[in-house]
Amino acid sequence: MEKELTTALAGVRDAFARYPRRAVLDGCPHCRGSVLVDEHDLFSLTISLGNTVGSRADVKALLPVLLERLLGSDDLDPAIVLGKLPRQEWRTWPRVEQEAVDAYLDAVWRSLLTDHPPRLGSFTDPATFLDAARAAGERVERFLAVWDATPTPSADRHLAEMVARLDFAKPKPSVLGVWLRRKATRDRLHRAWERDHDSPWADDLAQAYDLLRV
Structure with missing residues (x-):
């Protein structure tokens, strides 16, 4: 299962590699101004990313590091991160990008069910994952079918x-x-x-x- 997660993360990095990451993002001139991207404090950035801070291209550029951080630490909220996707109309993105996100979700879910207790950073239990999947606009039946088959x-x-x-x-x-x-x-x-x-x-x-x- 570790190999599947590694492969899924590599797929996300490859799919979004063409979007350059910026050290400073443009913020709403009336409430934020320019915002420095600090990987040590991504949580506060995720709250406003794609809304009052940054563009869709910035969301895509930061998505690989955000998805990887969800697995390696508990300092991000999965529902906030994945909730960015429907706001950015991710089901209209190029197919390779959609498939990379889908592969990530599937790999995380299978890995979560494989270990008890889970060892997946911010995904602390199945409920947390399913809430985040709903925030991404996905139907939970997709993941419950996998649970039935496991x-x-x-x-x-x-x-x-x-x-x-x-x-x-x-x-x-x-x-x-x-x-x-x-x-x-x-x-x-x-x-x-x-x-x-x-x-x-x-x-x-x-x-x-x-x-x-x-």
Whole structure:
């Protein structure tokens, strides 16, 4: 999985290499003025990037470093970073750029499900990733289908944790909430418990299963 992430990041760098990174970005003359790009403080820049600071080309130029920083540290907000994409109409970008972002999202998601606990910087759990994917304008069903096709202990432990955090009193559950409440989820947790009943996390699987029986 490490190789897939490395390949995905390389693809992002290649796809956006033709956009030069500027040390100073043009800001709104009425509220910001020129803004120095400081890689030690990218968080404050991400809030205004593409809005009152910088152009679409600047967003594209900085996207590789932002996506890589999301994986290497917890100092950026994934939803803020990926939320830049629909504002910049990324589904109208050249196909190679769209495919690079798609490959990144797919690689991050698969890697996230592979490890428990995850080791992906700002992507601390599946919920964080799915919120960021929604911010990017993506349908969560795309990623839930991958989760369905990943019946591993790590993916099952993530599933149990998500069920444990469900608000069962919510009158209109989200797409994720509906997916989690399925009989298929309950059956999967039961199979996971049968497989891992001697493991330290067996109780988590059983408790999640019981919650879905209610």
